Amino acid sequence: KNIAVFASGSGSNFQAIIDSVEAGDLQANITLLVCDKPDAMAIQRALKHGVPTFAFSPKTYQDKASFEAEILTRLKEVEVDFIALAGYMRLIGPTLLEAYEGKIVNIHPSLLPAFPGKDAIGQALKAGATETGVTVHYVDQGMDTGPIIEQVAVPIYESDTQNHVRKRIHDVEHELYPKVLQQILNPAEVRTN
Numbered sequence: 001k002n003i004a005v006f007a008s009g010s011g012s013n014f015q016a017i018i019d020s021v022e023a024g025d026l027q028a029n030i031t032l033l034v035c036d037k038p039d040a041m042a043i044q045r046a047l048k049h050g051v052p053t054f055a056f057s058p059k060t061y062q063d064k065a066s067f068e069a070e071i072l073t074r075l076k077e078v079e080v081d082f083i084a085l086a087g088y089m090r091l092i093g094p095t096l097l098e099a100y101e102g103k104i105v106n107i108h109p110s111l112l113p114a115f116p117g118k119d120a121i122g123q124a125l126k127a128g129a130t131e132t133g134v135t136v137h138y139v140d141q142g143m144d145t146g147p148i149i150e151q152v153a154v155p156i157y158e159s160d161t162q163n164h165v166r167k168r169i170h171d172v173e174h175e176l177y178p179k180v181l182q183q184i185l186n187p188a189e190v191r192t193n
């Protein structure tokens with residue numbers, strides 16, 4: 001299967017996916033990185049690993065439908081079957097949702113439906129939660145609302161700063177996301193023993 005990863009920032013989850021593909025654990029080809037921030041670190045990671053990139057500035061397009069039409073053209077060019085959002089900070093619109101129905105997943109740093117949207121880790125700390133986590137879910141038109149595929153809980157300790165929690169969550173994400181992608185893309189290959 002050919003997958004595209006969408007990222008807006010550092011791309012550490014994108015890196016985990018690259019590493020898993022290179023190790024042969026995730027059987028897929030990453031045929032495109034889509035990035036809406038032309039200076040994002042994710043782009044450097046793509047360059048280093050030979051992943052073709054479509055980087056764009058949304059403000060140079062008339063609206064979401066226009067830049068998603070362009071994304072769709074790029075996805076088709078490299079025959080993308082499946083999309084993994086990894087820190088892509090935008091809602092996916094109808095253009096892409098209809099073209100890739102049931103074939104877009106996202107990773108979110110909370111136990112959804114708790115703490116959707118931006119700064120989920122900050123939200124959990126502010127709420128005084130003693131536990132948060134990571135969710136991988138299918139994407140629908142809502143903000144972090146689609147059907148949940150897998151969740152892992154992550155504790156929050158009293159002495160934690162935001163950085164401690166972020167690190168703990170990232171460690172879980174980097175293991176979970178490639179694993180879930182392998183389960184979805186190659187279900188017959190998953191061994192339980």
Ligand code: GRF
Pocket residue numbers: 007008009010011012013014086087088107108109173
């Ligand atoms: C991750 O915490 C992910 O759950 C959220 O955005 C963050 C992206 O981090 N959607 P990175 O760019 O993969 O390092």
